[in-house]
Amino acid sequence: MAVPQAMPLAGGGGSFRLRFGMRTALMVGFGGLVFAAVAIVLILGMWSARENTVSLTRKLADAVLNDVQAAIAQRLGPAEQAVEHLGVRIENGQIQLDDNGDLSQALASALAGMPQVGALLFLDGNGAGVQTVRVDDGVQIEAVTYADVPEVKHQIDLAKARSNTNAGAHWGRVMRAPDVPLSLLTVRRPVRMDGEFVGVLVASVSVSQLSTMMAEVSLAVEGEVFILYDKTFVLAHRRMVEGIYDASPKRPLPSVDEFGDPVLLAYLHPEEGRDYGGRMSQEMGVQIIGTHDGEAFPMISRHLNWFGDVPWEIGVYFRDDDVAAEFQRVMWSSVAGVIALLLSLALAWALSKHIAQPLKGLDQAARRIRDLSLVDLSPLPASRIREMNDAGQAYNAMVRSLRWFETYVPRSLVHSLMRQGEGAVERSVQREVTVMFTDIVGFTAASETLEVEETAAMLNDHFAIVGACIEAEGGTIDKFIGDAVMAFWGAPEAQPDHAARACRAAMAIRNVVTSENERLIAAGKVPLAIRIGVHTGPVIVGNIGAPQRMNYTIVGDTVNISHRLEELGRSLPDPHSEVTIIVSQASYDAAHMRNGEDLGPQQIRGRREALTVYRL
16 A cells, blocks of 8 residues: 655745735735726726727628638538438338339439539448439449448447437538548438338538638638637648548548648647737637747637537638737737836735735635545645745645545545534444445465565455445445455445445446456456355444544444355355355345345354345
8 A cells, every 4th residue: 555645845944934924915915006097097008909909800700700600501501401301201101212213313313402412322220222422424323332341330330329319310420431532521310110220311521522612711811711620630621622631531630730730730739839819819709829930810710519529610810911910019019018017016916926826725725625635636835924824834734644544534434424414423323234245256365376566456456446336336335354345335324225225336346347357368367256245234333443543334243144145155156257246135125126046045154044145
């Protein structure tokens, strides 16, 4: 077990640092109010000039984006309407699937009326069907099969799964079939007849067609219109009118990083270029993109979530030197005014930061400690304000102590006790709970062949898996005993369905261990076998132990029976699984289980009467 390291207190060295009281800081800070009026006048002047330039640019860009959005809808909307209309006709029996001539004629007629669509096809669940493709002299009809194309089969499977939700036409991800030298936008419509999936209608529009449409958008000034796909790939751009070079089925679209547009590259990676932005310009919707070579480009973008689950972002940036120069003039005048203001307000600003920042950090840290969220919790920095520095030292010392506390006390148990408030466990009480014991089969023998580190790593991984399943069902891990785990449900918070929770947790452990064993076998390692015992009955629950070392735990015969049931799994192993789950009739009935195997009365070690048990 890794021991938490003590956190060094920032600023806690022996060097002397000037510190002063918070009252002094506030009194000096009031002096900054004198300069506030000057700041307001300066800011209003700069804002007015900036707003005029930004507003004009935004109106121009908004008009362009509205035209682009309308053009996209005009080009892609008919494709979606066509597959929806054809799907309804097929499902209503107006188009006969067993008549290739009828289906081919319907597809060809629909494609002929949509010049913006490149292909229209119907594929059955096996990838075979009819395809109509636009050619120079009309429409070409052909029978096709994509049974050997994994990407197409995958898309058909997705459409089949989607058909179960009675969904209509849906835009899928951009794809590129191996035998088609085009990256395609496709809209699919699953077709069901008599409640069964019979195929999928697909209409496709090439990405180069979309780029051609974008290139035809008229701009009042020199600029570039673009569409980003998932804010990572370029979907449409003037450079893509002739097609996409080096595209493949796995990478149907070029990424922004490899596309070669310096403005888009700076847009996604602003840290690599010069910062021409500002909060006011961003609030007004215009962003100034600074490229690596120092040029500035006003840009406006808009999210578009019309076509599938992957978000689009349409945008335009301007190359006009006058627009960029105007922004630069506003920026430099803003910088000059801000510098003059900062020089006069430096003292007040520094003092307010020293007051506000530590208080805010302490508040946020206290909220995380309240929820026992100590992971990645950084120590509070030192402050020149004496009271804040003292509070920071006390806080950092408290976090060090709490990290030790968190290592040995179950967080879920503490949260539960916190929710119940003070007095929740002032005395021990008798309560009906469900207890679970788990144990690794043959662990002692297996551990003899492993190094110490390997044994500890295996146990930690196993406990993490079992603990996650237990906590997911609201259980409390009482203790780890060697390679065994003891947990219970029904305390400290009342859980009327505690038996059902325990049974679900046991079956979840089996599912996870089975999956983990598949990974171990593939890696050439020995899989684990687990025994689990579950029993429901009365226990004494509460704080039990010595005054200097208390545990919130449970004691009673119910605990012993649960342990004995786990041991009983040795003689009653599950022939179908590496995980044997034995539950008592009390747990089986309380959980309202119906799928267990009745093993009949079994003699339990340490008890005279036989106990009826079940195997889940």
